[in-house]
Amino acid sequence: MASKYITSGQWDQIETSSCPRKLGLCSFESLLPIGRIGPGERHAHRDQRLLTIYWGIQFALGALFPLAFWRVGADNFPAAVLLIVLLTFIFITDLRAFVIPNWGSLGGIGLGMGLAMLETPGLPSLQQALLGGFCGFFLIYGINVLYHLWRGRDGMGFGDVKLMAMLGVWLGPFSLLPILFAASAVGVVFGCGMSLIAGKYHSLGLEKVPFGCFLSIMGVAWLLLFCS
Numbered sequence: 001m002a003s004k005y006i007t008s009g010q011w012d013q014i015e016t017s018s019c020p021r022k023l024g025l026c027s028f029e030s031l032l033p034i035g036r037i038g039p040g041e042r043h044a045h046r047d048q049r050l051l052t053i054y055w056g057i058q059f060a061l062g063a064l065f066p067l068a069f070w071r072v073g074a075d076n077f078p079a080a081v082l083l084i085v086l087l088t089f090i091f092i093t094d095l096r097a098f099v100i101p102n103w104g105s106l107g108g109i110g111l112g113m114g115l116a117m118l119e120t121p122g123l124p125s126l127q128q129a130l131l132g133g134f135c136g137f138f139l140i141y142g143i144n145v146l147y148h149l150w151r152g153r154d155g156m157g158f159g160d161v162k163l164m165a166m167l168g169v170w171l172g173p174f175s176l177l178p179i180l181f182a183a184s185a186v187g188v189v190f191g192c193g194m195s196l197i198a199g200k201y202h203s204l205g206l207e208k209v210p211f212g213c214f215l216s217i218m219g220v221a222w223l224l225l226f227c228s
Contacts, residue, residue: 132168
Protein backbone atom coordinates (compact mmCIF):
# COMPACT_ATOMS: atom_id res chain seq x y z
CA MET A 1 0.00 0.00 0.00
CA ALA A 2 1.40 3.38 -0.93
CA SER A 3 2.36 5.75 1.85
CA LYS A 4 0.19 8.82 2.40
CA TYR A 5 1.63 12.23 3.14
CA ILE A 6 0.09 15.45 4.37
CA THR A 7 0.47 18.32 1.98
CA SER A 8 0.47 21.92 3.13
CA GLY A 9 -3.12 22.32 1.94
CA GLN A 10 -4.31 19.22 3.79
CA TRP A 11 -2.47 20.14 6.98
CA ASP A 12 -4.66 23.18 7.60
CA GLN A 13 -7.78 20.98 7.42
CA ILE A 14 -6.83 18.81 10.40
CA GLU A 15 -8.53 19.76 13.66
CA THR A 16 -6.77 19.30 16.99
CA SER A 17 -7.38 15.88 18.52
CA SER A 18 -9.30 14.74 15.45
CA CYS A 19 -8.60 11.58 13.54
CA PRO A 20 -7.72 12.42 9.94
CA ARG A 21 -9.05 9.25 8.33
CA LYS A 22 -8.82 10.64 4.81
CA LEU A 23 -5.07 10.96 5.24
CA GLY A 24 -4.61 7.39 6.44
CA LEU A 25 -3.44 8.31 9.95
CA CYS A 26 -6.17 6.50 11.87
CA SER A 27 -5.66 3.01 10.53
CA PHE A 28 -3.81 0.15 12.18
CA GLU A 29 -0.89 0.93 9.86
CA SER A 30 -0.11 3.82 12.21
CA LEU A 31 -0.09 1.45 15.19
CA LEU A 32 2.70 -0.96 14.35
CA PRO A 33 4.49 -0.38 11.06
CA ILE A 34 6.51 -3.58 11.44
CA GLY A 35 7.59 -4.84 8.06
CA ARG A 36 5.72 -2.05 6.24
CA ILE A 37 8.32 0.72 6.31
CA GLY A 38 9.88 1.43 2.97
CA PRO A 39 13.19 3.21 2.55
CA GLY A 40 11.37 6.31 1.31
CA GLU A 41 9.14 6.76 4.39
CA ARG A 42 9.17 10.39 5.43
CA HIS A 43 7.80 12.62 8.16
CA ALA A 44 4.17 13.56 7.50
CA HIS A 45 4.68 17.28 7.95
CA ARG A 46 8.32 18.15 7.33
CA ASP A 47 9.06 15.54 4.68
CA GLN A 48 11.92 14.11 6.74
CA ARG A 49 12.88 10.52 7.25
CA LEU A 50 11.52 8.67 10.29
CA LEU A 51 12.79 5.23 9.39
CA THR A 52 15.30 5.20 12.26
CA ILE A 53 12.62 6.16 14.79
CA TYR A 54 10.23 3.47 13.56
CA TRP A 55 12.84 0.76 13.80
CA GLY A 56 13.71 2.01 17.28
CA ILE A 57 10.06 1.71 18.29
CA GLN A 58 9.90 -1.83 16.94
CA PHE A 59 12.98 -2.94 18.84
CA ALA A 60 11.69 -1.18 21.97
CA LEU A 61 8.41 -3.11 21.77
CA GLY A 62 10.36 -6.33 21.39
CA ALA A 63 12.04 -5.58 24.71
CA LEU A 64 8.99 -4.09 26.46
CA PHE A 65 6.71 -7.10 26.24
CA PRO A 66 9.02 -9.59 28.01
CA LEU A 67 10.00 -6.84 30.46
CA ALA A 68 6.34 -6.18 31.22
CA PHE A 69 5.72 -9.90 31.72
CA TRP A 70 8.61 -10.02 34.19
CA ARG A 71 7.59 -6.83 36.03
CA VAL A 72 3.78 -7.16 36.32
CA GLY A 73 3.41 -10.95 36.29
CA ALA A 74 1.33 -13.31 34.21
CA ASP A 75 -2.04 -12.24 35.68
CA ASN A 76 -1.53 -8.54 34.94
CA PHE A 77 0.29 -9.05 31.64
CA PRO A 78 -2.75 -8.93 29.27
CA ALA A 79 -3.83 -5.51 30.60
CA ALA A 80 -0.24 -4.27 30.40
CA VAL A 81 0.04 -5.34 26.76
CA LEU A 82 -3.19 -3.52 25.87
CA LEU A 83 -1.97 -0.30 27.48
CA ILE A 84 1.46 -0.52 25.83
CA VAL A 85 -0.14 -1.05 22.41
CA LEU A 86 -2.54 1.87 22.93
CA LEU A 87 0.26 4.21 24.00
CA THR A 88 2.42 3.06 21.09
CA PHE A 89 -0.39 3.88 18.68
CA ILE A 90 -0.77 7.33 20.26
CA PHE A 91 3.00 7.92 20.26
CA ILE A 92 3.41 7.09 16.56
CA THR A 93 0.35 9.04 15.41
CA ASP A 94 1.21 12.09 17.50
CA LEU A 95 4.80 12.00 16.26
CA ARG A 96 3.77 11.70 12.61
CA ALA A 97 0.88 14.15 12.49
CA PHE A 98 0.86 16.09 15.80
CA VAL A 99 -2.56 14.57 16.50
CA ILE A 100 -3.80 12.34 19.33
CA PRO A 101 -6.77 10.60 17.70
CA ASN A 102 -9.96 10.04 19.66
CA TRP A 103 -9.73 6.37 18.63
CA GLY A 104 -6.73 6.10 20.92
CA SER A 105 -7.62 8.39 23.82
CA LEU A 106 -11.41 8.13 24.13
CA GLY A 107 -11.34 4.53 22.93
CA GLY A 108 -8.72 3.81 25.58
CA ILE A 109 -10.86 5.45 28.25
CA GLY A 110 -13.86 3.33 27.28
CA LEU A 111 -11.82 0.14 27.14
CA GLY A 112 -10.17 0.86 30.48
CA MET A 113 -13.49 1.58 32.17
CA GLY A 114 -14.99 -1.59 30.76
CA LEU A 115 -12.08 -3.70 31.97
CA ALA A 116 -12.21 -2.00 35.38
CA MET A 117 -15.91 -2.90 35.65
CA LEU A 118 -14.92 -6.52 34.98
CA GLU A 119 -12.26 -6.26 37.72
CA THR A 120 -9.51 -7.17 35.26
CA PRO A 121 -6.18 -7.90 37.00
CA GLY A 122 -3.65 -5.13 36.53
CA LEU A 123 -6.18 -2.28 36.43
CA PRO A 124 -7.42 -0.03 39.26
CA SER A 125 -10.80 -0.63 40.81
CA LEU A 126 -13.76 0.98 39.11
CA GLN A 127 -13.83 3.74 41.72
CA GLN A 128 -10.12 4.46 41.27
CA ALA A 129 -10.46 4.36 37.49
CA LEU A 130 -13.29 6.91 37.57
CA LEU A 131 -11.34 9.13 39.95
CA GLY A 132 -8.22 8.80 37.82
CA GLY A 133 -10.10 9.73 34.66
CA PHE A 134 -11.64 12.85 36.19
CA CYS A 135 -8.36 13.90 37.83
CA GLY A 136 -6.39 13.40 34.63
CA PHE A 137 -8.88 15.41 32.61
CA PHE A 138 -9.20 18.36 34.97
CA LEU A 139 -5.48 18.42 35.83
CA ILE A 140 -4.40 19.23 32.28
CA TYR A 141 -7.56 21.18 31.48
CA GLY A 142 -7.03 23.39 34.54
CA ILE A 143 -3.37 23.99 33.68
CA ASN A 144 -4.35 24.91 30.14
CA VAL A 145 -7.02 27.35 31.38
CA LEU A 146 -4.51 29.07 33.65
CA TYR A 147 -1.97 29.25 30.85
CA HIS A 148 -4.59 30.71 28.51
CA LEU A 149 -5.46 33.39 31.07
CA TRP A 150 -1.77 34.20 31.47
CA ARG A 151 -0.59 34.13 27.86
CA GLY A 152 -3.80 34.47 25.89
CA ARG A 153 -3.36 31.17 24.03
CA ASP A 154 -3.54 27.45 24.73
CA GLY A 155 -0.45 25.75 26.06
CA MET A 156 -1.51 22.20 25.16
CA GLY A 157 -3.98 20.61 22.80
CA PHE A 158 -7.20 19.00 23.96
CA GLY A 159 -5.75 15.66 22.88
CA ASP A 160 -3.31 15.87 25.80
CA VAL A 161 -6.25 16.41 28.16
CA LYS A 162 -7.96 13.23 26.95
CA LEU A 163 -4.69 11.29 27.01
CA MET A 164 -4.13 12.17 30.67
CA ALA A 165 -7.70 11.08 31.44
CA MET A 166 -6.93 7.76 29.75
CA LEU A 167 -3.74 7.33 31.78
CA GLY A 168 -5.72 8.04 34.96
CA VAL A 169 -8.23 5.33 34.10
CA TRP A 170 -5.56 2.72 33.40
CA LEU A 171 -2.96 3.67 36.03
CA GLY A 172 -4.99 5.34 38.76
CA PRO A 173 -5.05 8.90 40.10
CA PHE A 174 -1.76 8.67 42.02
CA SER A 175 0.18 8.16 38.80
CA LEU A 176 -0.87 11.45 37.19
CA LEU A 177 1.36 14.04 38.87
CA PRO A 178 4.55 11.94 38.60
CA ILE A 179 3.82 11.19 34.93
CA LEU A 180 3.10 14.85 34.17
CA PHE A 181 6.19 16.13 35.98
CA ALA A 182 8.46 13.49 34.45
CA ALA A 183 7.09 14.10 30.93
CA SER A 184 7.54 17.86 31.36
CA ALA A 185 11.10 17.45 32.62
CA VAL A 186 12.06 15.09 29.80
CA GLY A 187 10.44 17.43 27.29
CA VAL A 188 12.45 20.39 28.59
CA VAL A 189 15.71 18.41 28.51
CA PHE A 190 14.91 17.14 25.03
CA GLY A 191 14.09 20.62 23.77
CA CYS A 192 17.28 22.09 25.22
CA GLY A 193 19.35 19.26 23.78
CA MET A 194 17.85 19.64 20.32
CA SER A 195 18.46 23.39 20.46
CA LEU A 196 22.13 22.76 21.16
CA ILE A 197 22.58 20.32 18.29
CA ALA A 198 20.06 21.83 15.88
CA GLY A 199 20.85 20.98 12.31
CA LYS A 200 23.00 17.98 13.13
CA TYR A 201 20.32 15.28 13.12
CA HIS A 202 17.72 16.68 10.75
CA SER A 203 17.33 13.28 9.08
CA LEU A 204 15.62 11.94 12.20
CA GLY A 205 12.88 14.58 12.09
CA LEU A 206 13.20 15.32 15.81
CA GLU A 207 13.27 19.12 15.76
CA LYS A 208 9.83 19.17 17.35
CA VAL A 209 8.10 16.38 19.27
CA PRO A 210 4.55 16.82 20.63
CA PHE A 211 3.92 16.50 24.36
CA GLY A 212 1.72 13.44 23.93
CA CYS A 213 4.82 11.43 22.99
CA PHE A 214 6.44 12.20 26.34
CA LEU A 215 3.22 11.43 28.23
CA SER A 216 3.03 8.06 26.45
CA ILE A 217 6.63 7.20 27.33
CA MET A 218 6.17 8.13 30.98
CA GLY A 219 2.92 6.16 31.10
CA VAL A 220 4.76 3.02 30.01
CA ALA A 221 7.57 3.79 32.48
CA TRP A 222 5.06 4.08 35.35
CA LEU A 223 3.44 0.82 34.33
CA LEU A 224 6.75 -1.05 34.38
CA LEU A 225 8.18 0.56 37.52
CA PHE A 226 5.22 0.93 39.86
CA CYS A 227 2.46 -1.44 38.74
CA SER A 228 4.17 -4.71 39.63
